[in-house]
Amino acid sequence: MVRKRSIATLMVLGLAVLSLLLVSSARAAGPIVLGCPLSTAFLYGWDAERGFTLAVEEINAAGGVMVGSEKRLLKMEVIDTRDLEPGVPVSEALLAVEKLILDKKADFILGGPVRSEAALAAMPLLSKYKKVSILTTGVLTPKYHAMVGEQYDKFKYCFRIHGEATNLVGEIFANFTQLKEKYGFNNLFIMAQDVSHARGAAEIVKKVATDKGWNVTGLEIYPTGATDFSLGLLKAKDSKSEIINIWMDMPESAILLKQWYDMKVPALPFGSTLAAAEQPGFWKATEGKGEYTLCNVVNAGNAPSNATAWTMKFYNAYTKRWNVEPEGLGTSSSYMAVYVLKDAIERAKSLDADKVVAELEKTDLMGVYGRLRFDPKTHQVIPATDPKEGAVGSILQWQAGKRVVVYPKSIAMGEIQLPPWMKK
């Protein structure tokens, strides 16, 4: 009797162990969850979401990600951080990140938070939960990768795969120099939105411009939601500025560009993170008044060019999937982030954060916007002007209803043109 009971107990225990093993193996075969904290009501949020979705669909259609000896599918979980909206506190974005980690069981964090302030605040959170994160949109502050460099052990889980403000400033000045040489431009007026990355970048532009011998005729900081830019434009006009450098991602920047056109201000609007002008719908929305506007869409692939063999392949696939061309900062970088992560996971043969970090540091992949590598000390994607060397940026100008890439030269599809009222 006792023996029978012992056998029964052993059988029950055996079954329990077997079911535990089955459960754990089923769990292991579950999808890899990509948590995406994005400000989805804004361009830099929804274009990133679409970029991720396209990459995830492509990868899943090809069988998924090989983790060790098993293929696993990818699954996206998106939470709206709303951090691009005026007045929405950073804490909202942090709650979104924490919810993705704790509630949605995200294995990795991709995308945002989108606003620099929120992304910086999220870094300790990522560190606390040891979650590998790849920023793909919005955040331009150089402080982000500087913090990784300064406190590597703490912030080593944080990567950024798109360009940052210092690169953007460098790219912009390459164009300013070209305009100076070609047209003799020397007066620069700066308009920026009152947010961290824009204020910071505007100050850097002011300093660099002064050092390079430009006459900085003014720097105006506008609160988010400002709807009238007339006095700033008049200041630019009166000070005989030839270039207006704009750092604004708020929708109201469309008002600024319409006012610029209506007032025929003889200064070239040269934007960076000028979300309104990045979108293909900008031309129709401004009834063509946005012609000649330049803007930096941060990475190639966000506007048509032949940077790499993958650029137009991505461009066309995106257009087919979403019935709209890639729209701006965050599109190609979000798409590539999924592929870069897949590549790192497959090399790491594991989802373990430390192993994936080590493999991400070794990334060397020819992607949509050039050769993708991370600086192993700061985890910032390595920039270049030649796609064979690194991640290339992309500056476009609206010409006759089209977004024409004018920088860098290696991928340019046209040259910068001046509006008729600026031609002497």
Place this chain on the structure above:
Amino acid sequence: MDILIYGTINSVTLALYALGFALVYGVSRLPNFAHGAIYVLSGFIAWSALNIFGLNYPLSVVLAMIITALIGSAIYQFFLIRVRGMEISEIIASYAIALAILEGLRWKGFKGMTYTLPAFIDGSITIAGVSVDYQRLLVVGAGAALVGFLWFFTHHTRIGLALRGMAQDERAALMLGIDSDLMALVAMGLGSMLAASAALLLLPLGNIVVESGYNVLILAIAVCIVGGIGSWAGAVMAAFLIGFAQILTVAYLGAHYQMVVALLAIILTLILKPSGLFGQQKELEERV
């Protein structure tokens, strides 16, 4: 000269934001926190009529104003009438309606920067060396015409006189047979139509975005508090005060501080004269 011209434009813009809010509060003592949402909604209605239903622009504008007026009246008839007289509930209910409208629009996909309305008149003119576009001049002209229309309507029509009666003394108006709820319904409809007028004049200058609903509400409240809540004349005066203060701030201190002006005006008004420039609501307390 640029300060004078753009100060006037900015002031009329603020007056347009605030007129509807002031009218509704003046008549029914109802703080309509859905005012900004109604402003945005009317823009999207006009956009839809123009781009989805293919109507011509003038017809789309007229239709948007009528539909917005009906929506405003419906908001009163089906929601706000139940909490009328309970001030906190009125604020909560109307703000909840604002959230429902704005977030509903966002949920339905009305997001991004590409929703725009065409300008009524394209091009610009130089006045005393200052370049101004025709649409902004139209805003000033139409704003003045709207204020004139409101004055005429409230002084020379039966409904207008009834609205004024309600605004001056609700109990006396009731004794004279004026239907309080009907007048509040009319006021909400008219206030919403004014919000739509403001939207249809101002939105062609930029784009239609959901977030602007919150901004419009804040500025409308600031103007009404400074002018004296419920006073239309006060709202116009306050709009000019804040409008010029903002432009002077941009010109001499920096654009960065322009939003502070409206908020500072609220604080100063509440400290120095809580009833505002033309308000009578707290005169007794102020005298005490």
